Amino acid sequence: PVVSRQPSQVVLGFDDRHLDFRIVVESDRLTDERTSVRVMTLVKRHNRLGRFYLAAIMPFHKLIVASTMTRIG
Numbered sequence: 001p002v003v004s005r006q007p008s009q010v011v012l013g014f015d016d017r018h019l020d021f022r023i024v025v026e027s028d029r030l031t032d033e034r035t036s037v038r039v040m041t042l043v044k045r046h047n048r049l050g051r052f053y054l055a056a057i058m059p060f061h062k063l064i065v066a067s068t069m070t071r072i073g
Contacts, residue, residue, distance in 0.1 A: 001013070001014060003022065008026060008028060010024075011025075012024075012025075013042075017046060018046055018049045018050035019043055019044060019045045020046070021041075022040075022042040023039065023042075024038075024042065025037065025038070026038045026040075041061070
């Protein structure tokens with residue numbers, strides 16, 4: 001779900017008992033033909049289950065992000 005929206009930034013995410021998760025997408029127009037886009041993943045862990053879940057998915061998350069960035073670039 002969308003948490004907040006501004007002209008150059010959108011924040012998506014959700015909260016649960018184990019962790020809070022956000023994806024922040026920011027854009028900056030560089031020229032008439034170029035735009036810079038930055039994507040950040042933010043996670044706040046609340047307990048051991050949140051830490052375990054994050055540790056379990058982090059290797060896959062890194063592979064997916066690297067693969068996605070290769071296709072974009």
